[in-house]
Amino acid sequence: TVAVVLFTSDLRLHDHPPLRAALAAADEVVPLFVRDPGVHAAGFDAPNRAAFLADCLRDLDASLRRRGGRLVVRTGPVVREVDAVAVECGAAEVHMAAGVSGYAQRREERLREALGRRGVVLRVHDAVITAVAAGAVTPAGSDHYAVFTPYFRRWSRERLRGTCPAPRTVRVPDAVRGEPLPSRGELSGLSPGLPTGGETPGRERFARWARSRLAEYEEGHDDLAGDATSRLSPYLHFGALSPVELVQRARSRGGAGAEAFVRQLCWRDFHHQVLAARPEASRRDYRPRHDQWRTEDEAAEDIAAWREGRTGYPVVDAAMRQLLHEGWMHNRARLLAASFLAKTLYVDWRVGARHFLDLLVDGDLVNNQLNWQWAAGTGTDTRPNRVLNPVRQGRRYDPSGAYVRRWVPELKDLDDRTVHEPWRLPEDRRAALGYPAPLIDLADGLTRFQHARGRGVT
Ligand code: FAD
Known part of the structure; x- marks a missing residue:
């Protein structure tokens, strides 16, 4: 048979x-x-x-x-x-x-x-x-959880299935015709810093990272320059690693780092169960706020500056340049960049989500669209109208400025404070940097957003 x-x-x-x-x-x-x-x-x-x-x-x-x-x-x-x-x-x-x-x-x-x-x-x-099947746990009266924390509580109590080892032998019938395998050599337009895909490198990466960095994940994972996260997302996206196995192996190590890591894996399952129940949320607002977003045509120049990492806000630009170079971005950087486009520039989140999908090596309809909706306040965020301030966030998550200096070489000689606010430099020094002035005044962006949402929220 x-x-x-x-x-x-x-x-x-x-x-x-x-x-x-x-x-x-x-x-x-x-x-x-x-x-x-x-x-x-x-x-x-x-x-x-x-x-x-x-x-x-x-x-x-x-x-x-x-x-x-x-x-x-x-x-x-x-x-x-x-x-x-x-x-x-x-x-x-x-x-x-x-x-x-x-x-x-x-x-x-x-x-x-x-x-x-x-x-x-x-x-x-x-x-x-996913680790827990989409739809396997539901709250009373609904087909999915719309808020993460209660989902996480329930998910954490769920008994995971046992894992199974790789088979020893696989016999394939000769009769079936196959084609040559694709290879990355045939492709152009790749980000230069892409990782190597596959189950073998994925397993190696997890084993190495769990040994050396998992324990410090809880304190370190939001530090932009520390690069303390696992970078397993593309391996998870393509299923080169099993989420059930990762949860079990992290839990078996124990400790606050492992717990925090498992919580992030739960975010992945959370989004999957939302999209399984509402597949249209990949395109439409999960919770419509009646936004009248600026469209691609209306905001063409702002969008181009954002994509290319020249908004004049260093941490946003660092994030966008990391994306271009690596096809990957730190989670905190994704949040900042997304909030900046959707809320500060008030551009339709779908425009940003599309750009991310064009470049992210882990680009994923489920996690990308729903995280974008979260950042735009049309998704599952329970505080949909908060706006992240890129200067404050930069100081908090990149206190030494090392992340900005790594990706925005124009600012590499600035001290820890001015690196997040280069416009504070005297005019002649600022001009010599060759770095753009801020694209928008943050207060103006905030006013526009609050005004639009104030009118729109029902
Ligand atoms: P770690 O911190 O090591 O976390 C371990 C794993 O948990 C990740 O590999 C990922 O599978 C999962 N995870 C962590 N955070 C989240 C999250 N917020 N939502 C869902 N799963 C999470 N993730 C994608 O896999 N694909 C995407 O297309 C994607 N787009 C995003 C877009 C925006 C605007 C934002 C804010 C987040 C997005 N994320 C996406 C989630 C998150 O940023 C990445 O999963 C994470 O940065 C990957 O890095 P890591 O593997 O080092 O994560």
Whole structure:
């Protein structure tokens, strides 16, 4: 007997329930990844993520080959390709992880229907992409939690499923045709500082980071220059690491650092359960405040300055330049940059979210859109009208100015205080920096926002 395993956002062999179930049910298994042109058409295969994905697929293939198998890659509409592979190998079952986005939900329905017509059973596995399945815990009277803290309390009590080891051997039928694997060499427009993707480097990174930095995560994770966070987000995005395994391994180490890290992983699950229940929140305001955002046309120059890291607010510019260079940004920096665009410049959050998705190597419809909505005050933030002040935030989370100096070389010679407020320098010194004056007066931005929200909030 043969079973197909459709890999999606779960590109790993360790702790992979669909693969484990397929191996238990069948003598031979087809590990399949489909490159769906629909994803390309929707603009979701931005170069940084395409490169990381190519690394992940190569790593997965190499791991499968060490176990006697291989990865089968096909290009085409996903339902058509899975159906064709199921026919080619005479599969009785197809296994896959449950997804949450509108696309993933539709994919699952259409696969079930198409395969069902041939008598092939689709088996969908929960808690593969998240630690706790979306929808597994709900508050009384609703299909999802709309506030993080009660969700976290409930999530923390949930019993996680046991993890499973990587299989020892995987036998793949010869008959199934595959395509050459993509490689990052074929891509252009990559951020120069991209990490290498794949389960193997992901596992190494987690092991190294947990040994050396997890213990200090609680105090250190908001320090912009300290770079004390795990940088595991792209590995989690592509499922090269299992969130269940990470939670369990962090908990087994114990301590305040591990608890704080697990709490961040819970944020990821939180957003997944919101989007699973409200897939339209990837595009529309989760909680409409009746904003009349400035559009891309109205704010074209401000948006360009923000994207390029020349707003004149050093910590915002450092954040945006880090994004361009690394395809990644520190969480605090993302919050600052997003709040600045949405609230201070009063530009539609979707414009910023799109730019992030174009560059982030961990760019994720779930976490990106919902964090943007959080920062814009249209999402799940319980204080939606607070506005972050980039100068105060800079002083607080980058007290030595090291983060700004790293990314904004024009300011590298300024002292700890003026590095966050270069406009305080005497005019001749300021002009010599070659760094722009502030794009907007913060007080003006605040007034505009408060006025708009004051009118809009119902
Ligand atoms: P760590 O601090 O080491 O945290 C561990 C893991 O927890 C992360 O890898 C991530 O998977 C998860 N996590 C941490 N914070 C959050 C959060 N606020 N929401 C959801 N999950 C979280 N994260 C993405 O994975 N993809 C995105 O596209 C994305 N876009 C964002 C956009 C904005 C405007 C903001 C404010 C945040 C965004 N985040 C996104 C969340 C967060 O910034 C990143 O997950 C985090 O910075 C990744 O770095 P890390 O792996 O070192 O995190």
